[in-house]
Amino acid sequence: xxxxxxxxxxxxxxxxxxxxxxxxxxxxxxxxxxxxxxxxxxxxxxxxxxxxxxxxxxxxxxxxxxxxxxxxxxxxxxxxxxxxxxxxxxxxxxxxxxxxxxxxxxxxxxxxxxxxxxxxxxxxxxxxxxxxxxxxxxxxxxxxxxxxxxxxxxxxxxxxxxxxxxxxxxxxxxxxxxxxxxxxxxxxxxxxxxxxxxxxxxxxxxxxxxxxxxxxxxxxxxxxxxxxxxxxxxxxxxxxxxxxxxxxxxxxxxxxxxxxxxxxxxxxxxxxxxx
Amino acid sequence: xxxxxxxxxxxxxxxxxxxxxxxxxxxxxxxxxxxxxxxxxxxxxxxxxxxxxxxxxxxxxxxxxxxxxxxxxxxxxxxxxxxxxxxxxxxxxxxxxxxxxxxxxxxxxxxxxxxxxxxxxxxxxxxxxxxxxxxxxxxxxxxxxxxxxxxxxxxxxxxxxxxxxxxxxxxxxxxxxxxxxxxxxxxxxxxxxxxxxx
Numbered sequence: 001x002x003x004x005x006x007x008x009x010x011x012x013x014x015x016x017x018x019x020x021x022x023x024x025x026x027x028x029x030x031x032x033x034x035x036x037x038x039x040x041x042x043x044x045x046x047x048x049x050x051x052x053x054x055x056x057x058x059x060x061x062x063x064x065x066x067x068x069x070x071x072x073x074x075x076x077x078x079x080x081x082x083x084x085x086x087x088x089x090x091x092x093x094x095x096x097x098x099x100x101x102x103x104x105x106x107x108x109x110x111x112x113x114x115x116x117x118x119x120x121x122x123x124x125x126x127x128x129x130x131x132x133x134x135x136x137x138x139x140x141x142x143x144x145x146x147x148x149x150x151x152x153x154x155x156x157x158x159x160x161x162x163x164x165x166x167x168x169x170x171x172x173x174x175x176x177x178x179x180x181x182x183x184x185x186x187x188x189x190x191x192x193x194x195x196x197x198x199x200x201x202x203x204x205x206x207x208x209x210x211x212x213x214x215x216x217x218x219x220x221x222x223x224x225x226x227x228x229x230x231x232x233x234x235x236x237x238x239x240x241x242x243x244x245x246x247x248x249x250x251x252x253x254x255x256x257x258x259x260x261x262x263x264x265x266x267x268x269x270x271x272x273x274x275x
Numbered sequence: 276x277x278x279x280x281x282x283x284x285x286x287x288x289x290x291x292x293x294x295x296x297x298x299x300x301x302x303x304x305x306x307x308x309x310x311x312x313x314x315x316x317x318x319x320x321x322x323x324x325x326x327x328x329x330x331x332x333x334x335x336x337x338x339x340x341x342x343x344x345x346x347x348x349x350x351x352x353x354x355x356x357x358x359x360x361x362x363x364x365x366x367x368x369x370x371x372x373x374x375x376x377x378x379x380x381x382x383x384x385x386x387x388x389x390x391x392x393x394x395x396x397x398x399x400x401x402x403x404x405x406x407x408x409x410x411x412x413x414x415x416x417x418x419x420x421x422x423x424x425x426x427x428x429x430x431x432x433x434x435x436x437x438x439x440x441x442x443x444x445x446x447x448x449x450x451x452x453x454x455x456x457x458x459x460x461x462x463x464x465x466x467x468x469x470x471x472x473x
Contacts, residue, residue: 097410098410105410158411158451160412161411162337162413162414172462174461174462216340216413218413218416218466218469219465219469221416221453221456221458222451222452223453226453234412236411236412
């Protein structure tokens with residue numbers, strides 16, 4: 001009786017172990033085929049990962065998947081990747097500068113923002129766009145969205161037809177624009193982040209100069225820079241010569257985006273956001 | 276039988292109607308023949324209110340995006356408010372010139388300048404000024420820095436400047452430069468340094 005009962009108990013255990021083994025093999029095979037899904041930035045939500053989507057630098061299907069090379073990832077092992085909030089200025093009925101009848105600032109900024117999102121993704125950052133379509137957003141809405149996300153850097157993109165070089169701007173704020181107790185004045189919310197914003201401005205200007213681009217670093221009375229509670233800069237894309245159509249040219253935009261991404265990466269690694 | 280007085284009255288009224296019609300027709304012909312007075316869409320020259328003075332104005336150069344100090348001679352009144360208006364209208368004369376380095380739209384002008392307290396000036400520009408402004412962060416910053424620094428260079432007591440459009444507050448100058456707040460003269464002086472040394 002005893003031996004029978006033991007035999008009956010042993011058989012289901014063997015069956016259970018075999019089933020579990022098959023399940024593990026099947027899961028590892030599935031995991032190997034869909035490796036891009038396993039590259040969702042830890043600490044970020046699925047939606048954030050989706051906006052950072054076409055990240056060419058992520059694990060290629062030819063490389064061994066992390067689930068095959070190592071035991072299952074531990075959720076708290078890697079810190080969250082720094083978030084860069086990209087704001088393509090204007091949009092909807094607010095077209096910004098009309099460079100020529102078919103070239104509007106709102107379209108130029110959105111195209112550059114999408115390129116920059118990809119370039120930052122390849123460098124291991126999470127990049128989100130304030131707008132990814134042709135919609136109206138007030139400057140207050142943009143600042144509120146950026147402040148809610150707590151980014152490591154906020155980058156506002158503009159474009160002009162004046163061939164004065166690419167402008168990199170920080171907020172123009174009075175020196176006494178401090179906080180009042182626990183409350184932060186909306187109009188001078190950027191004040192305590194200005195030193196970091198200026199560092200970002202210098203790092204990015206240096207990276208762009210290294211790429212041979214004419215750059216100017218200035219302060220500007222520009223919303224929503226003054227309302228953002230994180231390091232914040234604005235970049236104004238400008239043609240190198242009088243040819244306005246250059247600002248929408250793919251190769252020109254790509255060069256600017258690459259140089260910007262290099263500068264942002266430099267700033268974030270120096271500021272400790274990567275640690 | 277129609278009464279005689281009634282016939283006379285009707286005849287006189289009919290004659291008056293014909294006469295007045297002829298008169299109106301002649302007036303209309305004369306009006307058509309007379310030369311048309313067209314609406315001038317040009318900047319109004321600053322009125323001569325006082326003796327000529329040598330002053331420094333800050334002129335924007337769209338290319339290469341700079342602000343330069345320039346000495347000009349303009350008539351200026353003794354009153355502080357008229358003096359401030361005279362300075363900015365002198366600057367607008369430069370921007371309205373054919374070979375302007377920072378062109379403005381025809382009809383763009385400074386409507387009024389108000390001195391609210393010793394340190395605060397409100398500049399009221401017209402809508403043509405804003406409509407003709409080149410849209411861009413730097414282009415708009417040049418305009419604002421030029422206006423504010425021109426006043427600050429000639430009015431040492433100035434600390435803050437507010438810009439209105441047709442007497443009303445506007446969000447931006449042409450989509451970029453913030454017009455909701457007050458401009459701090461010291462900050463603009465810093466910007467002028469940046470725009471002069473680049």
